[in-house]
Amino acid sequence: MSSIINKKNPIDNVLWLLVVAILVGAIWGNYHYTNVESVTWYMRLGGVVLAGLIAVGLALLTQTGKKINQLRKESVVEIKKVVWPTRQETIQTTIMVIVMASVAAFIIYLMDISLRTMMIAVFGIGS
Numbered sequence: 001m002s003s004i005i006n007k008k009n010p011i012d013n014v015l016w017l018l019v020v021a022i023l024v025g026a027i028w029g030n031y032h033y034t035n036v037e038s039v040t041w042y043m044r045l046g047g048v049v050l051a052g053l054i055a056v057g058l059a060l061l062t063q064t065g066k067k068i069n070q071l072r073k074e075s076v077v078e079i080k081k082v083v084w085p086t087r088q089e090t091i092q093t094t095i096m097v098i099v100m101a102s103v104a105a106f107i108i109y110l111m112d113i114s115l116r117t118m119m120i121a122v123f124g125i126g127s
Contacts, residue, residue: 009063012062012063012064015058015059015061015062016059016062018058019055019058019059022051022055022058023051023052023055025051026047026051026052026055029044029047029051030047030048
């Protein structure tokens, strides 16, 4: 909690309080107007989305919001550097996983049958 409170820039603290107040207001408004016949569900949805966008916009004005936005931009750059597998590689890998899972399941099945047979032979139970 102490990492959110910014002692160097009190404007950030005011902005965060405003963000929380807007989000709480959106949640309360959505709940309050649920049974009001003149307010339709899409009007409530629009209000919640608008409040959310305003809250995000205000959050991005804070120092923490600017850092998060910078991280988002850097993540997009890194995602563009990723070499994604081709369709053929994806199909081959999927087939390998299915085959290995089937082999493992068959081995476990054989172990189960063996243990059951031994339990019947030794203790006479499990038939």
